Amino acid sequence: LYGATVTNTFPDDELRRGFRQLVRMGGLLEPHDHAGVHLTLSEVMAVGELLDQGAMSQQRLAELLGLEKSTVSRLAAGLERRGWVARERVATNRRFYELQLTEEGRRVAELIAADLRAHHDRLLGRLTPAERHGLAVGLAGLSRALHDHAPHAGVDRSDPGGAG
Amino acid sequence: LYGATVTNTFPDDELRRGFRQLVRMGGLLEPHDHAGVHLTLSEVMAVGELLDQGAMSQQRLAELLGLEKSTVSRLAAGLERRGWVARERVATNRRFYELQLTEEGRRVAELIAADLRAHHDRLLGRLTPAERHGLAVGLAGLSRALHDHAPHAGVDRSDPGGAG
């Protein structure tokens, strides 16, 4: 990526604008209106995790989604209000909520999963095998590099030492 | 990516959660506190575009950033208030604002550019050559596939005819 001819002052057009646009467009997760019901991106992610992983606490869901516990608190309340998620205090430790898909919630989650899978199939079908392979390899590496560098990993994030 | 053994009901864990986490972590664009001044991600992008592309209208900036014109209106007002961007109505057509970095704005933008480049250098330095190559190839393909599928490209995403 770097090393090629650089015409712009800002770094790395491909990564920078590319990633931003990709996610802004929501192309990877949209559409999130499924079968007449509307869900936010985070709600789609949430029911997906509950479908795949089963019952869990709000704290655990927040970790999986990369959201604040306060956000998940409101998110879970919304899903409960719509009848897709049941929230029950854990008997042995009443600090915990146990989140679980209702029957209706499971139905919705499975519809979304099918929609999303079809969407991704179409999307990835437009890539060449080399591009699909490259994406898998490159994202894995990037994810690892970001994780090593993450704030919560204890790395100094604002070290200006290597500027230039 | 697809084609491998699928254990989860929701599609494509790698893409789905990976991308979401990547951007949540902000690892690609952070840090965006530079030399004592704070900028939002969108402000960083904005001064970057103005540095690279020169003067432009708010509409144009909104396109480049993938933001609504209303968002850019407030964003530009903020940058103007802080003395980094000059907004002048175009003489020949007073509907347009011409956005342009001030001298101070250019100084800030160049600092950010250096910070960001160093950050990306460190990040990409943690990837193997194969991963860097894969990322470039894969992202280019994904970007193309998303663009073909994008709403503004005229593809049937939500059938504008009856969506009211």
Add this chain to the structure above:
DNA sequence: TAAGATTGAACTCTCAATCTTA
């Protein structure tokens, strides 16, 4: 009418403070 820019309402999210249970 059309196009660029602005405003107001609503939504998602974070952060800090607080409540509740252990």
Add this chain to the structure above:
DNA sequence: TAAGATTGAGAGTTCAATCTTA
């Protein structure tokens, strides 16, 4: 004290409606 969950304030964004200029 500690940990899970909730609440309130504030930021950034979108959408729809409006203002301004052509």
